[in-house]
Amino acid sequence: MDLIAEGIAKALALLTSFDPEVLGITLLSLKVSGTATLLSLLVGITSGTLLALAEFPGKRLLMSLVNTGMGLPPVVVGLFVTIFLWRNGPLGFLGILYTPTAMILAQGIIATPIVTGITLASVQNLPANLKLQILALGATRPQLVWILIKEARLPLLAGVMAGFGGVISEVGASIMVGGNIKGYSRVLTTATVMETSRGNFDVAIALSLILLLLCFVINYLLTRIQQRERPR
């Protein structure tokens, strides 16, 4: 229990002292997960909406695949990405294994299905005729997609948060493809794991708290947007 107290104290210390290492780690977490989330939004929201609109055999199967993807185990993603990026793996020539780039890649792979799945559900949940109304207004396919996205923005933002939360908090993939290299590919979660295995529970807790704080701030901003847009 006192450990947690110590942790909080430690966290405050680290934050107030602007410990450069912690700062670097935090920023890297933000950069990696932020980029990954943005990528996943581009891919996920569009493909989710398209999937919701399209009618084709095997749609249900594809949807299950997407939903399965929502629970893509970070370790598994990490494992496969590693194997592909190995020097003598199929993508070895990229030479990006154990770099932040690789982490962005892995996290993007984790976040995309989450965003896609939630988009899919939200768009499907809009009134059936709304789609017709938009088409009746002469919308092209991209316009249709865009307007539907705007109409579903409320649950979509939840999707964004889920996606971002999912990746900034995952550790399995980051450790495997990033290597947790000090000052280079070490992010908050991997650092937490390491400090734990070092037995420095207080530091671990401190880092966790910083991570949570970070998530909270970002979510608070997103929620503000979401709720400002609330129709009622």
Place this chain on the structure above:
Amino acid sequence: MDLIAEGIAKALALLTSFDPEVLGITLLSLKVSGTATLLSLLVGITSGTLLALAEFPGKRLLMSLVNTGMGLPPVVVGLFVTIFLWRNGPLGFLGILYTPTAMILAQGIIATPIVTGITLASVQNLPANLKLQILALGATRPQLVWILIKEARLPLLAGVMAGFGGVISEVGASIMVGGNIKGYSRVLTTATVMETSRGNFDVAIALSLILLLLCFVINYLLTRIQQRERPR
């Protein structure tokens, strides 16, 4: 690359041979994450709906907290749960550290905010007057909640899948509070991690594939339900 081939071969071997250890691990994964998800549904769906309905100062803050919770890092949860369950910790008397029960607890904590957040968004997204219509029909608060949940079942099922996917695929918490004890608290993800660090990549891949297969089957069933219920 050939590794992946080997992995697939291995997976088939393990599956066809009904390797008792792998079977046990798989079942435990299902049991732990299944139970955790169910618990999170009970808590998350109700609280999410109530939160969506209630109007009170600080609602937005609470919502951000929930959304933050959607990205609760498994390692962090693991760390805190461990500290609380330690023999000498506040909940030590329970003596459930390094047991599947502890894993269920930790995973429940991870899944609940996800379910809550998605419920919240889905319910808020229903037509404003629908709530009035239900009340006008003489519904009590519980009936109102229940009917709204039914109306929002489509995105809710996505929430269920996200929650389940999130916990069955997480490793950080399971390994910390479960201890990855052979034949007792070892689940698919923790086993994968261990086999990886043992360098048995083929086994690791095999386990990952089994995990994915498992998720897929479950999601396929859920998606079938979801789509059978599709209004259009």
Place this chain on the structure above:
Amino acid sequence: GSSAARAETRDLILATTTSTQDSGLLDELIPLFEKSSGYFVKTIAVGSGQAMAMGTKGEADVLLVHSPAAEEKFMAADSGVHRQLVMHNDFVIVGPPNDPAGIRGETSATAAFKKIAGAGALFLSRGDNSGTHAKEKGVWKATGLTPDGQSWYQQTGLGMGQTLNVAAEKKGYTLADRGTYLALQKTLGLEILVEGDPLLLNVYHVIEVNPGKWPKVNTPGARAFAAFMVAAPTQEIIRSFGVAKFGSPLFFPDAGKPEPSGK
């Protein structure tokens, strides 16, 4: 609650290092112990640092660890009792076959480290306060160099297996325990370049957590496990473990022998 207590005494929490689990040794030994003693062993495989910390907090009953310096501090703070020598294997310095720092064949670890530093060749440190990390720091100490902060000196903060992977990928040197190295050898493409220096001995001790400090500790269980580890039949198994798979043993039993003065 005596009943609760009794229920609890069947469980024994063993905090140990990943190397013992990853090598698979414990998978052999634990079942035997459980059968013979009737205890249920909860093996928590973590970094030595965490294992030791668990001991200090009384969250483990018995430790099986390999970082002598930390262990002595641990005993000094009388967090533990009955520290017994169990076995050793050794550390090896591994690196890319082309050996940019040219340390191949060196017999002295310190000399090898000096060369690596001199050549500014990439060296990967676990940096996780594990036994291996402790040993590595010891060697650096002996060289009188301080690699921290050098561009060629990178800390992974990962387990042995992971660190070996990174080293292989980045074509760097690292210090590894033989067991893990042998286990991963096939996929690594790293070679043993320096071995045999007594400084590189990797000694495992079993320590019972001090019940005087932590009443909840399962002392009889801890004692029983310690006894089991140093018992002759167990030592036999340790000797032969891994021969079948890797051609050479992974661990050398040391029960009853005097403390090695390696360091």
Place this chain on the structure above:
Amino acid sequence: MTTAPLLEARNLSVVRGGAEVLSIPDFTVAGNEVLSLIGPNGAGKSTLLLALARLLPLSAGEIRCRGESVMANRHLVPYRRRLAMVFQEPLLFDATVYDNVASGLKIRGLGRDELRRRVGEALELLQMTHLAERSARKLSGGEAQRTSLARAFAIRPELIFLDEPFSALDPPTRRTLTDDLERVLKATGTAAILATHDQMDALRLSDRMAVMHRGKILQSGPPVEVFNRPGTELVASLVGMENVLAGTVLDSREGLLTLALGEHRIAVPGRGAPGETVRFCIRPEHITLTSFDPAGGTSARNVLPATITAIAPMGIYQKLQIDCGFPLIVFLTQQSLGELHLAPQRTTFASFKATAVHLLRSGPDCHSTPKDD
């Protein structure tokens, strides 16, 4: 009135989107009274219904049901279970038509058989039995509205709120439905508040009519009163022009009613029991004035001697007020006016065909009318 009214509201005020959209000092509905609300878009009809059903937060005011306040939270459910409400949009659940109609009863925990019976009847009443298993999302506009009506009727409430319930129905359905509604309400003694844009519906169905504008009730009273003595220009412009009359049935033969109206006899197509009071209306443009008594020589059954009280131009018409013992409004063209040399105080004969008369809801009209604004 002796007993407490079914519904009673005081100093009602509702603020929506920052503006006060409803402000009603005093409002009452008697048991088995049918009250209709008319008024332009945005007048506050729907808001008033929502407020009365306690579905909107009131910024001020109190509502009592049979004398008991229904303001406290614990009163809400019991109170709402005495009512049913048909919203302006169908607001159906994502389920079959049957389940939608059953929903109100399920909520009240009705037994299976009773439930099935009542749902069956409601579907019957709205001629939707064949659609029972259809998903509510796959209905035409009118079918959806009927489902929503069935859902409300199945509840058999004490008081029913109807918000433009017929707007999407085809004329025949609409006609039969208004008949049925009238019958059902009368038979079950159900009170109703009907918000509508259709004055004929309002006239036919309601005992009392309230004219709303900008969140206020401008005038309320028996339709006859509201139509013939609009309190203000505004009300007049809102209710349009109708001669609404009440008479007593003397005789009913071969689908023709003979009514006593003052000392006059009037023939109106329809049926009724001698002695009962019926209400009917005739549009000013359908009354013919002649300088002589056409008597037997015409198919216009109703010929009444009258004095012209006032003449005023109204748009392309001339609007005459004449007095035949009761006031009547007549529209003529400028030309007729000239040819007939009509002027105030002149006497003339007003005739209108029996078939030109709209018989409205029969039943007591002159019950006490609580002051509402």
Place this chain on the structure above:
Amino acid sequence: MTTAPLLEARNLSVVRGGAEVLSIPDFTVAGNEVLSLIGPNGAGKSTLLLALARLLPLSAGEIRCRGESVMANRHLVPYRRRLAMVFQEPLLFDATVYDNVASGLKIRGLGRDELRRRVGEALELLQMTHLAERSARKLSGGEAQRTSLARAFAIRPELIFLDEPFSALDPPTRRTLTDDLERVLKATGTAAILATHDQMDALRLSDRMAVMHRGKILQSGPPVEVFNRPGTELVASLVGMENVLAGTVLDSREGLLTLALGEHRIAVPGRGAPGETVRFCIRPEHITLTSFDPAGGTSARNVLPATITAIAPMGIYQKLQIDCGFPLIVFLTQQSLGELHLAPQRTTFASFKATAVHLLRSGPDCHSTPKDD
């Protein structure tokens, strides 16, 4: 017709929820023609509109616009941009009223100023300017419907589909809006298809009328034709009873039109240019029969000698068909029938007040009417 019609559909068939809900072998709309669809709930009106706008998958059939097929996907957007559609529900976007009205123009990528101007005009037309910044979720039912209308009008389409667009509007708005719509359509030469339950709207606005039932078009043609010569009992029951007549303006003075109808002269309130053809209707219950010619002595401006061609009981009325050079239907009570000794072949005088006449949309009526079913 010489040029290809604006809209042309062949062998249209739509299956919804497993059942064929639309089956129309042949359907055409001419440029700047206003066609109204009437029929009971579930007849297929909305479905037809959706199908014609290519918003529903056709299970069979082809649709051509100005002779060019619009079946291929690449034709859809260009085709749809020539139309506007007002759905039965408002289907507004979760944005301000302004943005909703602007949406169609934004989609067409209109310039800022032009856009602002057009939106302004549309809001003006629907008297919603004061609500421009209101969130669309915070509108009353009628306000929402107006927004949806404004959204469509702002587009200025070649062809506009209107699905019961006035159902939620208050009578004054409704009246002005139908006037405006009539004017706008005429002025801009916009073609329109109007699904409605209000026969008066249908009569007023449309050049042609199609009666739908069970997914089929039972009859289609000029309203006069459809009303006076319903092809089948079913149609007759669906269109109700009206005398719809067309005449040529001889003279227009002081708000009174004098029309030539066969060899007769008829006075009708309204304005018009000599020579133009106008349409009007008078309900059978408002025509009076007299055994003598009341001539100058009555305010009924229109007195026509007529021969009775047929008498049939209809409900509480007697339904007479009389011939005054053109057919008329008259309702009398049994009693009047007896007193006037009316029987087939007897001659009589039919009179009706100018004010009792509903002037319908003026404009050519007898253009070629493509066979539609």
